[in-house]
Amino acid sequence: MRIGIMMRSADEAGGIGVYARNIVEELLKLDQENEYVLFYKTEKHLGRYEKFANCREIFLPGKNKAVWDQWKIPRAARKERVDLIFNPKFTVPLLTRCKTMMVVHGADWFIPPYDEVYTTIDNFYIKRVMPLYFRRADAISSVSDYSTDGFVQAFPWCRDKIKTIYFGPNRIFKRISDRQALEAVQTKYNLPQEFILTVIRYDHGARNTRKNFKGMAEAFSLYKKMGGKEKFVVVGRDCDLYAKEYDLKAMGIEENVIFTGLVPQVDLPALYSLARLYLYTTIIEAFPIPTTEAMACGCPIVTSNGTGLEELTHGVSLAVDPLDSQAIAEAIDKVLGDEALQEDMRAKGFERSKIFSWEKCAVQTLEIFKQLVRES
Template sequence: KRDQIDVYHGTSYQLWARGIKGSVVTIHDLALVKFPEFSKRLLGEGWSIYKTRKTLQRASKIIAVSKNTAKDLCDFYQVPSEKVRVIYNGIGEEFFSAPSSESLKSVRARYAIPPGDYILYVGGSDPRKNLERLLEAFSILLKKVQPLILVVTGGMGRRGKEIYQKIERLNLGENVVLTGHVSSQDLRLLYSGARLFVYPSLYEGFGIPVIEAMACGVPVITSNISSLPEVAGDAAYFINPYDIQAMAEAMERVLSDKNLAVSLQAEGLERAKAFSWEKAASQTLAVYQECLI
């Protein structure tokens, strides 16, 4: 009231103020509700869950970034479904622009990626992203497909030591490139240069890397759980992320079946066009207008 805010929007889980007419909060996922063992907090997520519950009670409207996240909210927090609006994330137009061959060569040199084909993974050592099982599957794949590189982007903070040990134990040192964090521009180039993008996450509220890869024209393999089938539609090859052998077989099939790869590329590009920040903004504005009525 002091600031004369008609509608206040907390864009990431919390409401730091209240609007005179109403308040909107965006919930991106319930990852630590689903996987409390991955919490960074020594005492767990009890306090965070309590705060989120209070926030959801105070909010006039709740934006969930997928139907799956909306369902999770209603199931876990007993949020009335009529209070929730699903608004998908978007993707920047730059991901649809084909990069030059020079820029693709430059990004490979920048991260010391050896010549030849590579599979891309995004997510670092976050245990929810399932890199350890992907490494196991990649080790199986290498027995049939050579030469091949796995490029891993993202930080190696949490469980990084275990990742390094697994790479060493599986003798993958010459076949895995760890880039660390990369800029959004370099990420787009890494997508574009990949033969295949694999995203075996155990849980996502949305899964932006899936549509980023699709927009860059890369065949996508992803998990058949949480929001990922909803977001990817019919444009990805789905796997059980807990099944290492199935993951290896899926990678081998997409790499060896040119018709399948081309089909996934075409369908993925069309699927990615369904997501835009302009659409998300328009739908968010409509939620604000609901609060003003």
């Protein structure tokens, strides 16, 4: 079996890019029997998997994403005689004889009122073009039941072709007890002895409201008024822009919020291990990778109810209404005021995190590949 993989999404900095790079790595480690052909739109990650003997990496330069997906990929797939085309994102070539599989990382595009945050052009693409991909795909994997349910609600006719396949944190995420290693990271980012952590990027435009940084900041302000001593450390791409968008001084927390910017993955396990609590109360979320990382590192979690977050952290977090800042503040106070509760959350988080792994994700994905090719 020859499997072609569209690697355009590997260039992305967010969760989709993390997914693309990790699922390919894990598939190549797992499967030595079949051949893989990786198609790149840029040279950014070209050569990343050259150590695998059953893998070929091909550079297909192109500027227009639609042209690359719908013309260059089918043409290259024919030339390489692939049996199946897999895209770690949400498009597939419409005109190809190959079996196709795609991944949806969330259904918030279609769920009101969150579909209202997109531009007219975006909404046209979402409502008119993307359903064509969903009809053409022979199989669709979704990153959580929350995402799957929302997707099926919008497109009932996809029910039989979509399956939830969890993924997980990188293997480097585990609790660090080495005091020297912890102090090195603490010094590097000028961190306080005690802090609450969130890992959250800044999304430009109306979509940013879903991240609910304002709600978390207001909750932190209320917690400080309750007598909380910790500071709030915010990690993520462009996260300092939140300080420009929201008046932290008026909230009384300007001196108590630290923005680190984007942090290399290698430093994150230490940050999770140093933090007293991980706070992540976004309004809508399918499968937030940092939350699995926090669990694997034994960090107690306060998160949102009724989304993929509650599904992900079932039984190990304190889940609250993300729109209720008072409830968030009280949850923070409850966890940080109870050492026994923290220890219980750490232990349960460790166990829960074992459910989520890239190896399991690759095994289930490969099984779908085999099933599709058998049916062809």
